Amino acid sequence: MEFKTVKESKIILSELMLPSHSNFSGKIHGGYILSLMDQIAFASASKYSGFYCVTASVDTVDFLNPIEIGELVTLKASVNYVGRSSMIVGIRVDSENIQTGKIKHCNSSYFTMVAKDNEGNSATVPGLILSNYEEVRRFYNCIKHISLKKHKNHHEEVFDYKSDEALKGLEKYNIKLEIK
Template sequence: MEARYSKQSRTIKTSLVLPPDINHIGTMFGGKVTSYIDEVAAIAATRHAQRTVVTASMDPVDFLSPIKRGDAVTVEGFVTWTGRSSMEVYVKVISENLYSGEKQLTATSFLTMVALDKNGKPAPVPRVIPETDEEKYLHRTAPERQRRRKERKQSFDTSFSLPINGA
């Protein structure tokens, strides 16, 4: 399987923040932002793997600044690292005041996407080749993030559950 460059998976989505996208204090709903993040990550991972993908995990989304009504919001992501069938995708969100031109990094996250074969089973993915300084840094630091994800997953107590419907 031939390796692919990070830039081949790069995906960019820009949207205008409209009234249905905002909460009661005039900023974009966090859930809407995370939906955009997941969508961009899925497209980037599909471009890289050239297969159907599913979201296996989303690292914490760090909201760094608000996105206001009327801003443009740009969500950009690319594959930073791969395992056998999994891909780490870095996604950043940038808000832009269209009148002043001021841009702010608004949120970042890492998602793990898994490629699937025609039977819905994990399928191999190509290695990733980083080129820019940002891509190289994220590629080099990915194994540590993967280790922390595995730790987090192993520490989750599956024996505990909340009652459903008050039962």
């Protein structure tokens, strides 16, 4: 079996934020940043696997700080976990005020990417060589995340949201039930 290092998946993308990237409040549109994140996830996973890769899921994206017009946005991505045909790519987004040099962490996310062969079938990806404790930490975080996701999916399958107990539990929220 072939193995590759995390370093072989690393990609850095920097782009100056223009007025055309802004939303109605004058900040950079979150959708535009998500598009850049998807591009770098594709590049990282494809570079690592040697195959065309598709996005299978995007896990929590928390927008921590707004990005201003004129700031330089830098995205850093690397493969943090590999399965048989899937990879979890960790992405960090920072913005820099190029006049002051101040850098802000804007968001981080995990994209699950799947390698595809020329016929569109899932392709086997190389194993991952972990070269330092930070890479081990990231790999373990992915294992934990996968486990939590499986637990959540199982909970949603067996939870009876129509039961009297479940409906009564909603009373503490800012809702009004009008189910007929």
